[in-house]
Amino acid sequence: MANPLPSFLLAFAAFAPPLHANEGFSKYTLCAACHGQSGEGTNLGPPLAGSEWVNGPAENLIRIQLRGLQGPIKVKGVDYHFPGGMPALGHQSDEDIAAVLTFVRSSFGNDAPAVTTAEVAAVRKDAGNGPLTAEDLITPPTAAPAKSESSGKYDDLEARSGPPAWLWFFLLAAAAGGGLFALSRRS
Numbered sequence: 001m002a003n004p005l006p007s008f009l010l011a012f013a014a015f016a017p018p019l020h021a022n023e024g025f026s027k028y029t030l031c032a033a034c035h036g037q038s039g040e041g042t043n044l045g046p047p048l049a050g051s052e053w054v055n056g057p058a059e060n061l062i063r064i065q066l067r068g069l070q071g072p073i074k075v076k077g078v079d080y081h082f083p084g085g086m087p088a089l090g091h092q093s094d095e096d097i098a099a100v101l102t103f104v105r106s107s108f109g110n111d112a113p114a115v116t117t118a119e120v121a122a123v124r125k126d127a128g129n130g131p132l133t134a135e136d137l138i139t140p141p142t143a144a145p146a147k148s149e150s151s152g153k154y155d156d157l158e159a160r161s162g163p164p165a166w167l168w169f170f171l172l173a174a175a176a177g178g179g180l181f182a183l184s185r186r187s
C-alpha cells in the first residue's frame with residue numbers, strides 16, 4: 001500500500017489553518033488530556049461527544065469550569081466515578097472559557113449554541129466556592145441531540161440497494177439455461 005503520510009500531511013496543511021484560527025480549538029488541548037482528542041472520553045474523564053451535559057444548559061458548563069466537578073456522574077446513560085474528579089479551571093479568562101465551551105458544543109457531533117463571554121462573566125462570581133457535584137447542576141434533558149452517530153444517513157440504503165436477490169438468481173438461471181440450450185443445438 002502506498003505510504004499514506006504525504007496525503008495525510010497535505011490534508012493536515014489544508015485543514016490546520018482554519019482549525020488553529022479557531023481559538024477554542026487550541027484551548028481544548030487542556031481538556032483533551034482527560035476528555036480525549038475527539039471528546040470520546042479517557043480513563044481520566046467522561047466523554048464530551050454527545051454528552052447531554054455539553055449540549056444542555058450553558059450555565060452548568062461555565063460553573064464546572066469555574067469550580068470543578070466531583071463525585072459520581074451519569075453521561076449518556078453510563079455511570080462514571082472518577083476518583084480525581086475535574087479540577088477547577090478558573091484561571092482561564094472569560095473569553096477563554098467562552099471559546100473552549102463554544103468549541104466543545106459545536107464539535108464531536110455536538111450541536112448546541114455558542115457560549116458568550118457575557119454569560120461567563122455573569123457566573124464568574126461563583127468561582128472559588130469549592131468543587132461541585134452533579135447534584136448541584138441543572139439536570140439536562142437526558143436525550144442528547146442525536147447528530148453524532150445515527151444521522152439517518154444510511155437509513156435508505158436498503159431501498160437503494162438494487163433489485164431483490166431472487167431477480168439475480170432468476171437472470172443467472174435463465175442465462176445458464178439459455179447457454180445449455182444453445183450448446184445442445186450445436187452438436
Ligand code: HEC
Nearest residue numbers: 031034044045046047051053054069070071073082085086
Ligand atoms: C484533569 C482531568 C480533566 C481536565 C483537564 C478537564 N476535565 Fe472535564 N471532567 C473531568 C472529570 C473527571 C469529570 C467528571 C467529574 C465527576 O467525577 O463528577 C469531568 C466532567 C466534565 C464535564 C461534564 C461531564 C461530561 O462528560 O459532559 C464537562 C462538560 C467537562 N468536564 C468539560 C471540560 C472542559 C471543557 C475542559 C477543558 C477546558 C475540561 N473538562 C478539562 C476531568 C477533566
